[in-house]
Amino acid sequence: MEGVTTSGTRPSGTVTFLFTDIEGSTNLWDTAPDLMRPALERHDAIVAAAVAAHDGHVFKTVGDAFCVVFHRANDAVRASVAIERAIAAEPWDLPRPMRVRIGIHSGEAYERAGDYFGPVVNRVARIEAAAHGGQILASLVTQELVRDLQPEGIGFHELGAHRLKDLVRPESLFQIVADGLDTEFPPLRTLDRYHHNLPVETTPFLGRETELHRLRELVLDGQYPIVSIVGPGGMGKTRIARQIAADVIDRFADGSFFVDLAAVRDRDLVYPAIAAVFGFEPSAPATIRDAVIDGLRPKQLLLVLDNCEQVAGAADVATEIATTCPDVRCLITSRIPLHVRGEVIVDLPALSLPDPNRTADDAQSLSQYESVWLFVERATAVRGDFTVTNRNAPAVAQICQRLDGIPLAIELAATRIRSMSPESLLSRLDQRLRVLTGGAVDLPERQRTLRATIEWSYELLDGAQQASLAALAVFSGFIRLPAAEAVLGCALMGSDSSDDPIDLVEALVERSLLCVTPLDEADPAYCMLETIHEYATERLEALPRRDGIRTAFAAYYADLALRIDAALGGPDQAEWLRHAWSELENMEAALPLALDPVTRARIALACAEVYEIKGAASRAVAAARLGLDADPVGLIAARLHLVIGRAGLASADVATAQHHLGRAVDLAAAAASEGCDERARETELLARCERAHLQLVGGLNEALGYRPQDVAADARRLGVATAEARAEFVSGNLALAGSDLDAARLHYGSASAIYEGIGDARRAAQCRVNLGIVAYASGHHSEARVHFTAAIMELASIGDQSILATAYSNLGNLLVAEGDLCDARNVFESLIGLADRLDMYPMAAAGHAGLSDVYRLRGKTSEALSEAQTALSLIRRAGGGCDESLHAGLAHRVHGDILVEMLRERPDDDDLRMRASAAYEAAGRIFREYGEHEEYERTRSGLERLHHVIGEVG
Numbered sequence: 001m002e003g004v005t006t007s008g009t010r011p012s013g014t015v016t017f018l019f020t021d022i023e024g025s026t027n028l029w030d031t032a033p034d035l036m037r038p039a040l041e042r043h044d045a046i047v048a049a050a051v052a053a054h055d056g057h058v059f060k061t062v063g064d065a066f067c068v069v070f071h072r073a074n075d076a077v078r079a080s081v082a083i084e085r086a087i088a089a090e091p092w093d094l095p096r097p098m099r100v101r102i103g104i105h106s107g108e109a110y111e112r113a114g115d116y117f118g119p120v121v122n123r124v125a126r127i128e129a130a131a132h133g134g135q136i137l138a139s140l141v142t143q144e145l146v147r148d149l150q151p152e153g154i155g156f157h158e159l160g161a162h163r164l165k166d167l168v169r170p171e172s173l174f175q176i177v178a179d180g181l182d183t184e185f186p187p188l189r190t191l192d193r194y195h196h197n198l199p200v201e202t203t204p205f206l207g208r209e210t211e212l213h214r215l216r217e218l219v220l221d222g223q224y225p226i227v228s229i230v231g232p233g234g235m236g237k238t239r240i241a242r243q244i245a246a247d248v249i250d251r252f253a254d255g256s257f258f259v260d261l262a263a264v265r266d267r268d269l270v271y272p273a274i275a276a277v278f279g280f281e282p283s284a285p286a287t288i289r290d291a292v293i294d295g296l297r298p299k300q301l302l303l304v305l306d307n308c309e310q311v312a313g314a315a316d317v318a319t320e321i322a323t324t325c326p327d328v329r330c331l332i333t334s335r336i337p338l339h340v341r342g343e344v345i346v347d348l349p350a351l352s353l354p355d356p357n358r359t360a361d362d363a364q365s366l367s368q369y370e371s372v373w374l375f376v377e378r379a380t381a382v383r384g385d386f387t388v389t390n391r392n393a394p395a396v397a398q399i400c401q402r403l404d405g406i407p408l409a410i411e412l413a414a415t416r417i418r419s420m421s422p423e424s425l426l427s428r429l430d431q432r433l434r435v436l437t438g439g440a441v442d443l444p445e446r447q448r449t450l451r452a453t454i455e456w457s458y459e460l461l462d463g464a465q466q467a468s469l470a471a472l473a474v475f476s477g478f479i480r481l482p483a484a485e486a487v488l489g490c491a492l493m494g495s496d497s498s499d500d501p502i503d504l505v506e507a508l509v510e511r512s513l514l515c516v517t518p519l520d521e522a523d524p525a526y527c528m529l530e531t532i533h534e535y536a537t538e539r540l541e542a543l544p545r546r547d548g549i550r551t552a553f554a555a556y557y558a559d560l561a562l563r564i565d566a567a568l569g570g571p572d573q574a575e576w577l578r579h580a581w582s583e584l585e586n587m588e589a590a591l592p593l594a595l596d597p598v599t600r601a602r603i604a605l606a607c608a609e610v611y612e613i614k615g616a617a618s619r620a621v622a623a624a625r626l627g628l629d630a631d632p633v634g635l636i637a638a639r640l641h642l643v644i645g646r647a648g649l650a651s652a653d654v655a656t657a658q659h660h661l662g663r664a665v666d667l668a669a670a671a672a673s674e675g676c677d678e679r680a681r682e683t684e685l686l687a688r689c690e691r692a693h694l695q696l697v698g699g700l701n702e703a704l705g706y707r708p709q710d711v712a713a714d715a716r717r718l719g720v721a722t723a724e725a726r727a728e729f730v731s732g733n734l735a736l737a738g739s740d741l742d743a744a745r746l747h748y749g750s751a752s753a754i755y756e757g758i759g760d761a762r763r764a765a766q767c768r769v770n771l772g773i774v775a776y777a778s779g780h781h782s783e784a785r786v787h788f789t790a791a792i793m794e795l796a797s798i799g800d801q802s803i804l805a806t807a808y809s810n811l812g813n814l815l816v817a818e819g820d821l822c823d824a825r826n827v828f829e830s831l832i833g834l835a836d837r838l839d840m841y842p843m844a845a846a847g848h849a850g851l852s853d854v855y856r857l858r859g860k861t862s863e864a865l866s867e868a869q870t871a872l873s874l875i876r877r878a879g880g881g882c883d884e885s886l887h888a889g890l891a892h893r894v895h896g897d898i899l900v901e902m903l904r905e906r907p908d909d910d911d912l913r914m915r916a917s918a919a920y921e922a923a924g925r926i927f928r929e930y931g932e933h934e935e936y937e938r939t940r941s942g943l944e945r946l947h948h949v950i951g952e953v954g
Contacts, residue, residue, distance in 0.1 A: 023133030099133025195255030207370030234408025267313025350405030378414035477585030561606035571759030615802035685723030737931035889926030
């Protein structure tokens with residue numbers, strides 16, 4: 001709530017929660033909205049003042065309800081009494097006095113970003129909901145915490161054990177009594193007061209707030225008499241349905257009732273199952289169906305029909321009840337929608353998961369995820385001393401990710417913590433179906449192992465659907481319809497099935513065995529949860545046509561690789577790059593399945609070039625080497641060598657670059673002479689360009705004989721625009737290294753014009769980045785900023801992350817030079833985030849080096865030193881020639897700068913002096929070799945500051 005201030009630090013550990021709510025506030029708003037506005041302001045002021053006076057912390061308000069946490073239970077009790085006394089004493093200008101109910105409970109909870117989560121928070125909400133206006137209810141835990149230090153004049157009246165709406169064990173409740181408080185109230189608003197057959201749950205319900213809110217609205221709204229909760233096995237459909245039934249029980253005069261249909265297969269047995277729950281008995285000549293309909297017709301209740309997917313005719317029964325019993329709402333759980341009129345479908349998603357693109361390196365960062373709450377709660381139940389620590393947090397996060405956030409899978413995994421560490425459990429999850437067993441013996445058989453719950457769904461499929469599920473296991477990533485059609489066409493060849501592959505995919509989606517993913521509205525895609533994928537892979541091995549399926553899969557992706565290769569340099573490159581990036585997992589899976597070496601090399605080349613554009617150099621090289629392992633010849637081999645050579649050039653690994661670029665030139669030249677292939681000539685010219693580039697990384701001898709101007713001339717003569725543009729770009733780089741800024745500007749401008757002419761926006765944007773570098777070196781900062789910013793926008797829209805990282809780095813350095821440290825920090829953090837996702841260690845190092853500069857200039861010495869050390873660590877981790885790259889020089893320079901700042905405080909520290917001197921020496925050597933005059937001058941300035949600090953003459 002805005003404006004609420006409370007004293008003290010935010011409570012943590014074992015805390016006490018106090019929740020409040022105004023009784024009948026909806027009615028007051030409906031009847032007297034103008035009076036309620038000032039009344040609510042007064043109510044908020046009363047509650048806030050009482051909380052602040054007793055060292056409480058308001059962490060959330062929902063409508064007119066307050067959620068408050070206290071360090072001490074005593075303070076919460078005193079605050080509750082103060083609130084009720086002040087509310088009772090207030091002369092409310094309302095149709096009736098305002099009445100507030102309060103619940104208090106104590107325990108440990110998860111805290112994140114100022115909010116609290118977990119079973120204790122859920123429990124206090126249920127305790128508050130059981131109270132009446134003017135009544136304060138406290139749990140046994142809270143009562144015991146204050147029993148020996150009970151506030152004077154305040155007592156506890158025992159009300160006995162009551163079942164709350166969270167359905168877990170009954171809670172012993174106490175009413176807080178004190179002078180000025182009412183003592184007489186109606187029976188508590190707990191489950192004991194209503195008609196129902198809801199079972200006692202043995203574990204607390206965790207999370208799912210969004211889904212609970214949505215389902216409550218649908219059930220109570222009445223627009224749809226049938227609400228179907230749909231999802232894969234193990235997703236928690238039964239549990240959330242029972243929770244909804246408890247939550248809304250007070251809104252149905254005849255309560256909530258649960259009917260388990262797991263053992264039922266036929267429509268004729270559904271009515272007897274319902275009759276058994278209610279005790280309906282038919283009287284002749286009526287049937288059991290008549291008895292159920294007649295019994296339900298006059299009632300106002302919620303009827304939960306659980307596990308409907310295997311019941312033939314379940315849809316007919318639900319429809320009949322909905323149409324003949326107007327005040328009965330049906331809440332259905334099923335792996336398949338009913339598809340009847342009056343039904344609304346709610347897909348139950350997985351529990352929230354840690355982001356797989358970010359490393360969870362501390363326990364606190366995991367506290368926001370429902371999957372982690374569940375894992376921790378269940379693990380603690382089998383091993384009381386289990387906690388998430390900074391050491392095991394990454395393993396816990398990966399366990400939840402690998403199990404797709406499926407509650408059943410997470411619960412089964414958590415039981416293994418009794419004898420395993422999270423790290424050990426994670427290492428065994430490649431065999432989930434074997435590891436995830438041993439569910440509670442009181443669970444249905446289908447829920448005691450992960451395999452059993454998936455088999456339950458599998459056995460409900462017909463033969464063609466079973467074969468389709470198994471065949472689609474060949475995919476490792478997203479499943480698009482054209483690829484699925486190719487694979488399923490092979491899988492069903494020779495069978496009796498006349499089903500269309502699209503219909504079979506839709507059937508698997510309907511049965512929650514495939515998920516629709518929002519990849520592209522115009523190009524629908526599907527995915528299979530990893531747990532289901534493992535099971536389907538086993539079934540694939542049993543298919544007679546498994547080899548043909550794999551061959552068809554590889555053939556489809558070999559053809560896709562050709563189309564990607566043709567499109568990446570043209571005007572549709574952004575669209576195709578997005579498509580290719582989303583298909584990389586499948587293309588990599590197709591590599592070992594391709595029997596023909598040329599096919600395998602072609603797929604590898606597409607993977608390598610996409611990874612290269614995305615900035616994942618190590619993955620690009622790995623893919624290219626896999627392609628070379630197929631022993632291809634000619635043009636494909638030349639292009640694979642070119643990818644590895646470019647990576648060596650980027651990492652300053654001269655030996656690797658020289659070898660592979662030389663092989664690329666020779667192989668492409670041979671291919672061109674044999675068939676006069678235009679692509680071969682282009683590859684030869686591009687490889688010659690990169691050989692000329694070697695002099696930028698200290699390979700002057702290796703670059704001899706390869707002048708970019710010669711390549712440009714040959715390219716113009718042969719009409720190879722891409723090579724001509726690249727030669728102009730390389731000429732610009734060499735001119736820039738030689739401080740000939742005018743020549744560099746002309747070459748980059750020529751390259752940009754050619755790239756724009758052939759529709760290669762990605763390379764044109766790269767030219768803009770380098771034009772920005774020229775402008776920056778010329779002192780034209782505004783022009784440089786325009787170039788960098790425009791290039792970043794273009795590259796981000798295309799999806800090129802390699803050049804984008806370079807643009808970020810240069811823009812960040814420009815902003816530092818201009819003193820715009822806030823924006824510089826944001827840019828460097830964006831660079832680090834981008835680089836970390838793709839293991840771009842040198843660019844990540846550049847980001848951390850930039851942050852070191854920002855922190856140093858802000859006077860934050862320790863942060864600056866940490867960032868500089870991180871940058872150097874990343875350079876060492878990159879390996880290859882990166883320790884002699886420009887990024888390494890930058891890391892050494894900023895490290896020297898911060899060591900000099902530290903030396904000002906400790907001028908007699910010889911170790912600091914020697915480390916700073918060594919850092920500047922390494923940076924100066926690298927910048928001299930690269931011809932980076934501006935950075936070299938900065939390094940010399942840093943060395944002069946060092947000499948000044950230690951009293952020497954520079």
